[in-house]
Amino acid sequence: MDKLEIVGSKKEFKPAGDGSVRIMTPGPTQVVWNVRQARSLNTTNPDLDEEFYDFYKETCDLFAKVWNTKSRVYIMGGEGILGLEAACASLTEKGDRVLVIDNGIFGKGFADFVSIYEGEPVILSFDYHRPVDIDVLRNYLEKDSNFKYATVVHSDTPSGVLNPIEKICPLLKEYGILTVVDSVTGMFADELDIDKSMADIVCGGSQKALSAPPGLTMVAVSEDAMKAMEERKTPIRSFYANLMTFKTYYEDKWFPYTMPISDIYGLRAALDNVIADTNHLYRHKTIAAAVRKAVTAAGLTLYLEDGYASSVTVINVPAGMTDKMILDSMKTDYNIMIAGCFDVLAGKVIRIGHMGNNANVKDVYDTLKALGNVLGKFGFKCKADIGKVFMESLER
Numbered sequence: 286m287d288k289l290e291i292v293g294s295k296k297e298f299k300p301a302g303d304g305s306v307r308i309m310t311p312g313p314t315q316v317v318w319n320v321r322q323a324r325s326l327n328t329t330n331p332d333l334d335e336e337f338y339d340f341y342k343e344t345c346d347l348f349a350k351v352w353n354t355k356s357r358v359y360i361m362g363g364e365g366i367l368g369l370e371a372a373c374a375s376l377t378e379k380g381d382r383v384l385v386i387d388n389g390i391f392g393k394g395f396a397d398f399v400s401i402y403e404g405e406p407v408i409l410s411f412d413y414h415r416p417v418d419i420d421v422l423r424n425y426l427e428k429d430s431n432f433k434y435a436t437v438v439h440s441d442t443p444s445g446v447l448n449p450i451e452k453i454c455p456l457l458k459e460y461g462i463l464t465v466v467d468s469v470t471g472m473f474a475d476e477l478d479i480d481k482s483m484a485d486i487v488c489g490g491s492q493k494a495l496s497a498p499p500g501l502t503m504v505a506v507s508e509d510a511m512k513a514m515e516e517r518k519t520p521i522r523s524f525y526a527n528l529m530t531f532k533t534y535y536e537d538k539w540f541p542y543t544m545p546i547s548d549i550y551g552l553r554a555a556l557d558n559v560i561a562d563t564n565h566l567y568r569h570k571t572i573a574a575a576v577r578k579a580v581t582a583a584g585l586t587l588y589l590e591d592g593y594a595s596s597v598t599v600i601n602v603p604a605g606m607t608d609k610m611i612l613d614s615m616k617t618d619y620n621i622m623i624a625g626c627f628d629v630l631a632g633k634v635i636r637i638g639h640m641g642n643n644a645n646v647k648d649v650y651d652t653l654k655a656l657g658n659v660l661g662k663f664g665f666k667c668k669a670d671i672g673k674v675f676m677e678s679l680e681r
């Protein structure tokens with residue numbers, strides 16, 4: 286049980302026995318008490334109180350430090366999607382060619398943002414069951430590299446695939462192509478070193494592995510990306526999604542809109558929690574590996590063949606049942622919420638989110654035990670005790 290302490294909970298995770306459902310979904314994740322408490326603090330006027338500008342800047346700088354980057358970091362009021370759209374809105378001019386690297390649902394989705402801002406998305410598709418093949422990308426770029434920027438997802442949550450952005454972005458840089466990276470689920474679940482990976486714009490969200498509630502996006506913008514925005518021939522065709530409006534907020538003591546101060550207090554508490562947790566990434570990796578061992582030992586199959594993110598496990602729905610049957614029974618019989626999927630994966634897979642505060646042994650164990658029972662109820666014979674294999678795998 287010693288090992289459990291190492292990979293177990295660092296503080297109390299449960300919402301004080303109020304009976305609410307345990308959300309073991311791939312975001313939003315469970316929010317701990319000190320984050321909820323920070324959100325309930327008395328607030329000042331964030332437009333007028335200079336202290337808030339310091340607090341905001343300090344928080345942005347802390348993100349930059351954790352991500353090891355010289356990029357400027359901004360926190361924007363809006364969910365992760367706002368960060369993705371803001372990156373595309375701020376870079377894209379009419380007719381710009383944009384390479385959309387697609388090996389997952391969010392990956393492909395970038396094409397819509399590019400089109401909305403009148404760019405020309407060129408979709409390069411890969412097998413959804415594995416990470417982007419860097420050699421295929423290299424061969425492709427040898428033939429066509431006339432792109433203003435490229436988009437790629439660090440970890441594409443619907444399939445759970447983790448892409449090697451530390452190889453992808455430097456390769457694109459060789460061709461002078463800027464990169465926009467969706468790390469909404471990647472950051473804080475798997476390693477993110479922005480300057481080493483040479484990513485130009487990296488987008489994150491509050492509600493995934495950081496375990497603050499939904500509502501904020503954090504965006505890191507490199508010097509090169511900033512320069513590209515400054516050199517545009519036409520104005521950015523958005524106000525709310527315009528990254529340039531933040532450029533001089535600190536000097537001018539001016540935000541483009543009133544900052545959601547309570548959300549940012551909570552975000553800061555969540556960031557402090559992660560920084561204080563020296564086992565954070567190790568815990569994610571260990572638990573994710575043990576979940577994969579457990580579900581495959583039980584006879585279930587994983588959607589992915591390779592490139593597993595530490596944030597989520599994506600399991601094929603066994604024959605003879607539907608995703609809905611499983612999800613409903615998990616919720617009704619065990620008060621645990623796991624997720625299905627959407628788009629091309631709708632109905633095909635179920636997903637267990639073990640990122641952020643969900644990445645603790647007790648909750649993951651309870652979830653797997655419940656899943657084993659639910660599958661048994663619908664006629665699936667587990668080949669092994671799913672909870673037991675999970676625990677044994679952790680000890681190794």
Ligand SMILES: *Cc1c(COP(=O)(O)O)cnc(C)c1O
Binds near residue numbers: 312364391440468
């Ligand atoms: C969660 C997530 C987002 C934000 O999407 P929402 O559906 O609005 O939560 C963007 N990209 C990835 C990879 C995500 O996991």
